[in-house]
Amino acid sequence: MALVVHNAARVSMLNNARDLQDTRLQIAAKMYESNHQLTFHARLDDPKLPAGLRVTAAKGQRATDVQDTAGEPIIWASTPLPGNHILSINSRFTDPTSILESVDGVLVAGCVAVVLAGSALSVLVGGQLSRRLRKAALAARRVADGDTHVRVRDSIGRRVRDETDELARAVDAMADALQDRLEAERRVTADIAHELRTPVTGLVTAAELLPPGRPSELVRDRAQALRTLVEDVLEVARLDGAEERAELQEVALPEFVRRRVARLAPEARVEVVRDAWAQTDARRLERILGNLLANAERHGRGPVEVTVDGAVIRVRDHGPGFPEVLLREGPSRFRTGNSSRAGSGHGLGLTIAAGQARVLGATLSFDNASEEEGGGAIAELRLPEADDPEADDVLENGANA
Known part of the structure; x- marks a missing residue:
């Protein structure tokens, strides 16, 4: 111009x-x-x-x-x-030479002003759009992590009719549809497992009345396996419903882990690196620890090692390790990994452990040891650490004295 x-x-x-x-x-x-x-x-x-x-x-x-x-x-x-x-x-x-020079000076000044104003406006609009997109990405990531109460449109701030708002509405609609579908699947799974619970219990009771013998043992074994499967499916359905609440108490982890491991997996070795107290639900923690030990014994190879390092509990075996799909996507029901992990199962053990960890506010992660370290699967549970009540009592008694 x-x-x-x-x-x-x-x-x-x-x-x-x-x-x-x-x-x-x-x-x-x-x-x-x-x-x-x-x-x-x-x-x-x-x-x-x-x-x-x-x-x-x-x-x-x-x-x-x-x-x-x-x-x-x-x-x-x-x-x-x-x-x-x-x-x-x-x-x-x-x-007109001086006039043209004056006109050129005005035009150059105008061009500079327009460029600066346009750049400032572009930075302002682009920055606002970028902030809204970052907020939308964070909210979408929280939805992907399982937080069903998050909505992208509420997270990006005030309503502006732009592409970000359209994207937020589309993501929220998708999240609502997926949540409805997951809830419907959870209800169907829970209803089926609940309906199977009564006849399976009757089947287990009837199997106990059979006369001794190898056929009777096989029937009782399969009936008990079916009962365990139904109970696990019910537990997974309850955990998926996000209605479970933990009954928290202070637990001394070294003593707790030693006693449970001695009962659940007597051949496993326990090592305490650092003592700690945890604010947790003992029943749910025992369930997690039992499932991790059972998975290590069923799919891995000995020796199974349990390490307590503060509020962190690690369970390691020396088998082929976790499959890549589990490390990448996490545990999933009715998926047992690949054929390199020997044994049988329905993929519910680690799913239940991960669900119980969420209820406890803990973090359950999975990894494989390197070949230099001897290989094997490593499951690490990080619990919320609590203050040592015995130390608090000592301080309180000292203050009273």
Whole structure:
């Protein structure tokens, strides 16, 4: 736009100069016709007259022309006279130089102001859009992590009719649809497991009444496995419903782990690196520890090692390790990994352990030991650490003394 304005101003000034030169030429022609005197530095049959003006004068027409030179342009005006003579006037276009410089200065200042204002506005709008997108990404990540109460549109702040708001509405609609579907699947699973619970219990009771023998043992074993499966499915359904609440109490982890491991997996080794107390639910913690030990014994190889390091409990075996899909996506029901992990199962043990860990506010992670460390699967449970009540009693007694 600045270039257009500059060129338009220059053309306008040149046209005004040509009109002025034409007026001066007419006055000079009248004076020459009246007294044969040349005024305004007019010349008769100037040899430097441009060829175009000669042709126009030969046609009997008055005309003006701009002759570009290395310096300032020259404004020409010519008119035919009787006797095949041509009267012409020329002068350099010098007057408007300062005006053009002033116009150029204003245009440059305007361009700089427009660029700065546009950049500031772009940064402001882009920054606001970027902040809303970051908030939307964080909210979507929380939804993906299982927080069903988060909605992206509420997280991005005030409602603005832009692409971010449309994206938030689409993500929220998808989250609502997925939540409804998951809730429907959970209810169906819970209903089926609940309906199976009564006949399976009757089947287990009837199996206990069978006469001793190998066939009876097989029937009782399969009936008990079916009962365990139904109970696990019910527990998974309750955990998926996010209605479970932990009954928290202070637990001394080293003593707790030693006793439970001695009962659940007598061959496992327990090592205490650092004593700690945890604010947790003992029943649920025992359930997690039992499932991790059972998974290590069923799918891994000995020795199974249990380490207590403060509020962190690690269970490690020396088998082939967890499959990549489990490390990448976490435990999933009815998925037992790949064939390299020997044994059988329904994939519910680690699913229940992860669900119980969420109820406790703990973090359950899975990893594989390196070949230099001997390989094997590592399950790490991080519990909320609590203050040592015995130390508090000592401090309180000292203060009283």
